[in-house]
Amino acid sequence: MTDADRRAMLNAIGVADVEELFADIPAEIRLRRPLNIPEGMAEAELRRHMAELAGRNADAGRYACFLGAGAYDHLIPAAVSQLVSRNEFYTSYTPYQAEITQGVLQATYEYQTLVAELTGMELANASMYDGATAMAEACLVACAHTGRDRVVVPRAAHPEYRQVSATYLRHQGLEIVEVPFRDGVTPVDEVRARVDGRTAAVVVQQPNFFGCLEDAEAMAEVAQEHGALLIAVITDPLSLGLLQPPGAYGAHMAVGEGQPWGSPLSFGGPYLGFFAAQGKLVRRIPGRIAGATVDRDGNRGYVLTLQTREQHIRRERATSNICTNQALNALAAAVYLTLLGKEGVREVAGQCVQKAHYLQRAMTALEGVSAAFPGPFFHEFVVRLSADPEEVTRRLLDYQILGGLPLGRFYPELADCLLVCVTEARTREEMDRFVTALGGLA
Amino acid sequence: MTGYQLKGSFPLIFERGAPGRRGYRLPPLDVPEQPIEALIPDRHQRTNPPALPEVSEPEAVRHFVGLSRRNYGVDVGFYPLGSCTMKYNPKINEEVAALPGFARLHPYQPEETVQGALELMYNLERYLCEIAGLSRATLQPAAGAHGELLGLMIMRAYHESRGEGHTRREVLVPDSAHGTNPASAAMCGYRVVEVQSNARGGVDVAALRALVGPKTAGLMLTNPNTLGLFEEDILEIARLVHDAGGLLYYDGANANAILGICRPGDMGFDIVHFNLHKTFSTPHGGGGPGSGPIAVREELVPFLPVPTVERDGDRYYLDFDRPQSVGRIKGFYGNFGMMVRAYAYIRTMGAAGLKAASEQAVINANYLMKRLAPLFDVAVDRYCKHEFVLSGRRYKRLGVRTLDIAKRLLDYGIHAPTVYFPLIVEEALMIEPTETETKETLDEFARVMEQIVREIEEDPDLVRNAPHETPVRRLDEARAARQPDLCFCAPASSTVGEVNAGGGGRTDG
Structure with a gap:
């Protein structure tokens, strides 16, 4: 804005000075000094500064990343970032004016369809903040739907998901009942011992936090016996290219983390929570939903729908307070799943399984490294080390390896264990390097 | 069925492509392959592959570029959506x-x-x-x-x-x-x-x-x-x-x-x-x-x-x-x-830049309010801060509602303000220009509003039936809520329950 423009505008408003526009702010709360924030930078200075900050981090481009645990380093097709960077998408607000935001609305409808198809559920919403909040909101839906106040959650579910759910539920007077694990999985008899007439839902994470496959079907049966719902939680939905979808084992809701569908690791966010459900829950589910309809001329078009569930209509009686969600990540997911397609998702899942087992075999052949749990796993597994896992992962940095998650921070009883993840993005060379390095450390 | 049509219906990604096509190739597996049954027990495996799209990369790109062209962002034009602060997003x-x-x-x-x-x-x-x-x-x-x-x-x-x-x-x-x-x-x-x-x-x-x-x-x-x-x-x-x-x-x-x-x-x-x-x-x-x-x-x-x-x-x-x-x-x-x-x-921005941004946001809002005051009822006659609220109630007697005015704005290539909020103002239009808009843009917006007001007086049906120039016209929201269609359902599959069942109906595991 030029000085001349500013002057002309102030004249038109009828004030001599911009200060007059702030005259209604009580004098005692006017800030009479500049904010204590560094002076502004030109673009070139900022670029240098940011590159310096970024350069002090060890990124998964330079290091071979064997960390998973809810955030996964999958390959991302080049077209994903190109397409989500289209200005018409990423500089758009929530599609309140449907006639000029058909792009976002149709892409959301396509995303919902893709999620429903992969999870084997009847419908999905436009996205939640992340997997952890999606699980928390699913627990709230289950309590509201059943009128009960307890949710049974395995300790083998993601610790942060459990923490977030506990925070959400506590404030509504609802409780979480935890189920211990044995041999890396949740024993069905331990679940059964905790399910009763107060149980709104049983949660099963599949595969669980340790990468192990749970007996989800049996847990669904236990839930059903007591009129509780089954909530399936999935931290890497690319597993669904190969694994049984939650709809097939009787889940009422399937929620989880959509980051693996084309969103970069980005130090933990922005990601997206996916939320799929059976049709009968449609009026209880939180968040935006796109629906198909027709326009005045009979053309197919899309709108945000079932809005009477939402905060801007229902206010304190809404199903959730969520408003802004993770639309651009949902768009990335739609693009990613479109590019990978029917064959691609199966191949990604297959490569994850093959590579993870290759590394697990090679690692457990080492002296001082053993498999912590006996059962089948997908692309994450736990090894027990003779050396301190914290120390081992630090020393692996010298080999350009981000070597997995030491479990002691979440499970004191597993302080000698390391959770390792292998996606299709890891190469045999990287895995062999990991094994060689570990051989010298473990 | 082209990717570049801007008006009318637009094919879904599920209506494109052909069996066997794909848009991304993985590197070949570089470890010895084991039989999958040996790694994942059968009962945990999916029996039917998910029915995802089968399209090439160029098909996918045209589809989503086509969708983007049916969308509107602040990089496309003015976006005075009140309470949403649609300022420019710097590319750096x-x-x-x-x-x-x-x-x-x-x-x-x-x-x-x-x-x-x-x-x-x-x-x-x-x-x-x-x-x-x-x-x-x-x-x-x-x-x-x-x-x-x-x-x-x-x-x-x-x-x-x-x-x-x-x-x-x-x-x-x-x-x-x-x-x-x-x-x-x-x-x-x-x-x-x-x-x-x-x-x-x-x-x-x-x-x-x-x-x-x-x-x-x-x-x-x-x-x-x-x-x-x-x-x-x-x-x-x-x-x-x-x-x-x-x-x-x-x-x-x-x-x-x-x-x-x-x-x-x-x-x-x-x-x-x-x-x-x-x-x-x-x-x-x-x-x-x-x-x-x-x-x-x-x-x-x-x-x-x-x-x-x-x-x-x-x-x-x-x-x-x-x-x-x-x-x-x-x-x-x-x-x-x-x-x-x-x-x-x-x-x-730095300290000075942030303050200047707020000042300009407030100047822009007051300037635009002044320009629009003759056309609408200003909710409260005071200097505003970064946004202001007008009421379109005077046009109700001509059978034109604020929603119609909002829709007519779309025909002029401008995103509508927030409408019907706050709830305490009848026929509310909540306008937030932000500091990144030029005086010319604000003047143009005021001119378009004047034009729409003329249209209301001369040809209210033109406004009542707006928009006319957008990819689709006014959409039937009541139908969307009454018969929810939330997932695409291939013609052959059945529907389940009260919603269009989409993919779920086709997947038995």
Whole structure:
């Protein structure tokens, strides 16, 4: 804005000075000094500064990343970032004016369809903040739907998901009942011992936090016996290219983390929570939903729908307070799943399984490294080390390896264990390097 | 069935492609392949592959580029959507957020490998605290509403720590508030009590005085309020709430008016959220991702969620050991990619630039209000801050509603203002031009509004039937809600229950 423009505008408003526009702010709360924030930078200075900050981090481009645990380093097709960077998408607000935001609305409808198809559920919403909040909101839906106040959650579910759910539920007077694990999985008899007439839902994470496959079907049966719902939680939905979808084992809701569908690791966010459900829950589910309809001329078009569930209509009686969600990540997911397609998702899942087992075999052949749990796993597994896992992962940095998650921070009883993840993005060379390095450390 | 048509229906991705086609090729498997049954027991395996699209990369690209051309963003044109602060999103922010040193960090990397990221978070927190006039902040919430929920949890933890958790069960919310305020309060287990507005659009202090008391947990307020007006009685309001033992929550949706001019903490607010995707220029992405950090007063710091980012000499670290914390409300540390963009914005603007932005936002809003005042009823005749509210009620007698005016704007290539909000103004149009628009753009908008008013008088049906030039025309929302069609269902498959069952109907495992 030029000085001349500013002057002309102030004249038109009828004030001599911009200060007059702030005259209604009580004098005692006017800030009479500049904010204590560094002076502004030109673009070139900022670029240098940011590159310096970024350069002090060890990124998964330079290091071979064997960390998973809810955030996964999958390959991302080049077209994903190109397409989500289209200005018409990423500089758009929530599609309140449907006639000029058909792009976002149709892409959301396509995303919902893709999620429903992969999870084997009847419908999905436009996205939640992340997997952890999606699980928390699913627990709230289950309590509201059943009128009960307890949710049974395995300790083998993601610790942060459990923490977030506990925070959400506590404030509504609802409780979480935890189920211990044995041999890396949740024993069905331990679940059964905790399910009763107060149980709104049983949660099963599949595969669980340790990468192990749970007996989800049996847990669904236990839930059903007591009129509780089954909530399936999935931290890497690319597993669904190969694994049984939650709809097939009787889940009422399937929620989880959509980051693996084309969103970069980005130090933990922005990601997206996916939320799929059976049709009968449609009026209880939180968040935006796109629906198909027709326009005045009979053309197919899309709108945000079932809005009477939402905060801007229902206010304190809404199903959730969520408003802004993770639309651009949902768009990335739609693009990613479109590019990978029917064959691609199966191949990604297959490569994850093959590579993870290759590394697990090679690692457990080492002296001082053993498999912590006996059962089948997908692309994450736990090894027990003779050396301190914290120390081992630090020393692996010298080999350009981000070597997995030491479990002691979440499970004191597993302080000698390391959770390792292998996606299709890891190469045999990287895995062999990991094994060689570990051989010298473990 | 081309990808470039702009009007009428547009094929779904599921209606394109052919069996066997794919848009991405993986490197060949470079380890010896085992039979899959030997690794994953049969009963855990999917029996039918998911029916995903089968298209080539160029087909996929044309499809999504085609969709993008049926969409509107602030890079396309003027977007005066009130309460949403649709300012320009600087491109350098996208470039730096995509640096591998930010975009390819795993959240569980050892601390010594993410020092740059932690330093950025640490400093962003300090800048936001300085802008808020408060002590500490958390960057964890993913959106404004998420920040509200967390802020209320902190409010509750504070009262519980003083043994008043069971008595202070009410949160006061003005009738002009954003819908998220009451929804967040309810989600936090609070009873919502509505406070009336006065004739000048502010909180009715007499009404507030009658409502505050020993049951009051706090008051949620946005200042400037949703009419775009500064709460002149803010100090009296703060005193009333504090004297009654309650806390003051600041909904930062409207913070674009006050950067460097006044601070919520100085007004008496105890908890503040900011929307990085509004005030701090991070793009809204068609509905997210956002980021809704909250800042709090010293006494509330112990209740912040885990982890906090701390500094010890040259070393930055995450602190999980906070016994009074409300817990965790999101996985990992929040929407880090949005923090990078907001940090870049604040560093670009500097203290002087931020203040200049707020001043210009207020000048732009007052200028446009002045230009439009002859055409509409101004909700309250005062200087506004960053936005203002008009009423289109005078056109109702001609059979034209505010919704029609909004739709007609679309024909002129302009995004409509927020309509029918705040609820306290009949036929409301809530207009927020932001500081990044030029005088010419504002003048053009005023001219278009004048033209629409002429159309209302000369040919109201033209406006009533708008839009005419958009990819689709007015959509049947009642039908969408009555017969929900939420997933594409291939013609051969059946529907289940009350909704169009989409893929679920076709997948038996």
